[in-house]
Amino acid sequence: MMNNRRRDVLGIFIPIAWLIAAVAAFLWGWHRLPEPMASHWNATGSPNGALPRISLFAISAGVPLLAAIGAFVVTRRAPGPAGSIAPALASTTFIGVLVAGLGVLSVALNLDAPEWRAAREMSFLALAATIVAAGAGSALVSRAARTLELPSLRRAAPSVGLAATERALWISGAHNRWLALLAIASAGIGFAVLAMGAAWHAITPFAVAVLMALFAHLRVRVDASGVSIGFGAWGLPRMSIALARIRRADAIHLSRFSWGYRGSIRLAGRAAIIVRRGEALRLELVDGGILSITVDDAETAAGLINDLVARKS
């Protein structure tokens, strides 16, 4: 319960506070601001740039709004290990508070000025205070998020109801006929180039053929040791993920554009092996990483993995 309230404070109430500060400052001072208003000050503190009020308002409220949405999404994300969202929350808070603070500062300096050049001078102290406030807010939020464990917002983990004495093995795969055809075509081009006597130029089509062939077929196996993935028609090379590294498994659906990609990809702690769209197995790792693998009958695989993980722990 405490955890939930802290999540709401970090993901909703604090972002709303900086958002209100930015919007309220402009709404309150709107008619007392020059048009355009001073938006930039030089090193000595004199105003040296201006923007239409509406533009400065859009920036001062828009950026904090995006940061607020970011903070909300981060706290509503799939559950991860305690503190896994602290860095993301720290940066959204820093940006949100800083830009909102600068907006409030701009309104204060422009207030009642007949035109932008007559705006008050930027005080170094005020600027430093805004930056320090953003830094301190970010540090506080990061500290509060360090022990925050996110509750599961998804359905219960799938299971195949494995009995305590039972042993099980699951085998399946994924195939992409188009990639297989492309591999054959590339190999054909390679042989044609070879026949023309340009051996060196045949390397590229052959390399493409090998790559396509690797991702045209996938074999996936789940047993008590973990998950093993074999590439290509011969299941080689092979990649293994030990059961001890897996926290939870789910069956998901990858759309055509989920990664916009066929092959193996790793991006920001998430990795995927995709040979086609559709059914996929999503593994949540103990270290916070996520690996998705396109494979048929993923629901059964996820159920078996969860049962095996539960048995081990």
Place this chain on the structure above:
Amino acid sequence: MLLRIDPASDIPLHEQIAAQIRRAISDGKLSGGEQLPPARELATSLGVNMHTVLRACATLRDEGLVEMRPGRGISVLGKGAPRARLVELARALLAEARRNSLGLRELKKLLEELS
């Protein structure tokens, strides 16, 4: 395909493995031409002796469901699904007959009368 065996059950392990693979074939989870992992791998994954797996595969081969070739592993035969279903039904029929103390000759006679 999900293969699950229970060493605590009264049914011998090789029969359990054969029944699971047969069920996978009849359900269409394993289709004609598909290769099973090598017996050694199946045995390691299931934590059983390799001979237990080979015995299960020999049963399936005798039933005309799979083909075993040295060095090429175990592959599912073309018309596996309908045949696997028939074998399953035939085995169920035999088991039922045995429970009712019906001999093989009487069972044959019954089938002839029905056809």
